[in-house]
Amino acid sequence: MSQPRPRPLRVAIAGLGAVGQRLAEALDAGIPGCELSAVAARDKAKAARTLSTLRHPVPVVDIAELPPLADLVVECAPAALLPQIVGPFVEAGKKAVVLSAGALLSHEGLVEAARRHGGQIIVPTGALLGLDAVSAAAEGEIHAVRMITRKPVRGLVGAPYLEEHGIRIEDIREPLRIFQGTPREAAIGFPANLNVAVALSLAGIGPDRTSLEIWADPALTRNTHRIEVEADSASFSMTIENIPSENPKTGKITALSVIACLRKLGAPLRVGT
Numbered sequence: 001m002s003q004p005r006p007r008p009l010r011v012a013i014a015g016l017g018a019v020g021q022r023l024a025e026a027l028d029a030g031i032p033g034c035e036l037s038a039v040a041a042r043d044k045a046k047a048a049r050t051l052s053t054l055r056h057p058v059p060v061v062d063i064a065e066l067p068p069l070a071d072l073v074v075e076c077a078p079a080a081l082l083p084q085i086v087g088p089f090v091e092a093g094k095k096a097v098v099l100s101a102g103a104l105l106s107h108e109g110l111v112e113a114a115r116r117h118g119g120q121i122i123v124p125t126g127a128l129l130g131l132d133a134v135s136a137a138a139e140g141e142i143h144a145v146r147m148i149t150r151k152p153v154r155g156l157v158g159a160p161y162l163e164e165h166g167i168r169i170e171d172i173r174e175p176l177r178i179f180q181g182t183p184r185e186a187a188i189g190f191p192a193n194l195n196v197a198v199a200l201s202l203a204g205i206g207p208d209r210t211s212l213e214i215w216a217d218p219a220l221t222r223n224t225h226r227i228e229v230e231a232d233s234a235s236f237s238m239t240i241e242n243i244p245s246e247n248p249k250t251g252k253i254t255a256l257s258v259i260a261c262l263r264k265l266g267a268p269l270r271v272g273t
């Protein structure tokens, strides 16, 4: 006898920016097994106007009001808000999809809280690619992971690392390597730009052994990430060229990755690790 169909997972969106808006539209149009149940926004009046075209209206609330309204939260807000969005969900044994992955490194207690309370933090592939192969390779032995990110100037200006090191990129005419180090260092210096490097490191050999270069390139229009992996099971390299969304720092594919991730949660056929 078949099991009764579970009720849809109530999904909350925290942050109604480039990713949040696209995701709200997709949930409203229908992702099987999921229903949009609430949105948290900084400017609630503006968010209510943005959401007024949805077929199924949802409450627009403060972050602190989300937990009783949802079973899963998608964090797509500024990185500094990560603990207040994710903490209450995982402490209640619920799930949190995290886009500001860089901020996980300075709030490792969240993973511990999820372990203690039976919650789960899900970092989708986001603006990157290949985390399926990296996770598989990590079940064996990975010798090295290297990532090279190239971004248009407007996707990088304002990063704290540039200001701290007096690096001006506004007038460059040639590609300039602006950073060489680890994802852990980049998460601090580029909190709105390098979540992908941290996601890669968490899938593979960690934020201190992964190596990362960041280039500002005035000729580029796309955020371009190349990953190179050497493992005992395989060697592979892959590149993704992301078309920016309304937010020049964020590739369009980021919201689509979250949509695909939510679709997989309850799918009868699930493809990819």
Ligand SMILES: NC(=O)C1=CN([C@@H]2O[C@H](COP(=O)(O)OP(=O)(O)OC[C@H]3O[C@@H](n4cnc5c(N)ncnc54)[C@H](O)[C@@H]3O)[C@@H](O)[C@H]2O)C=CC1
Pocket: 014, 015, 016, 017, 018, 019, 020, 040, 041, 042, 043, 063, 075, 076, 077, 078, 079, 081, 098, 099, 100, 101, 125, 126, 127, 128, 191, 192, 193, 195, 196, 199, 247, 249, 250, 251, 254
């Ligand atoms: N993991 C990945 O592959 C990627 C991660 N990201 C990260 O995802 C996050 C979201 O990206 P975007 O949508 O492009 O950012 P965005 O800047 O377009 O949107 C963030 C939204 O959060 C809202 N917000 C600010 N304070 C708030 C508060 N107190 N309560 C509720 N909402 C608040 C802002 O008003 C804004 O609408 C960022 O942290 C970004 O760095 C972005 C691209 C790829």
Ligand SMILES: O=C([O-])CC(=O)C(=O)O
Pocket: 127, 192, 193, 194, 195, 196, 197, 223, 224, 242, 249, 250, 251, 252, 254
């Ligand atoms: O890493 C990020 O947060 C965003 C990014 O590079 C992209 O969208 O290509």
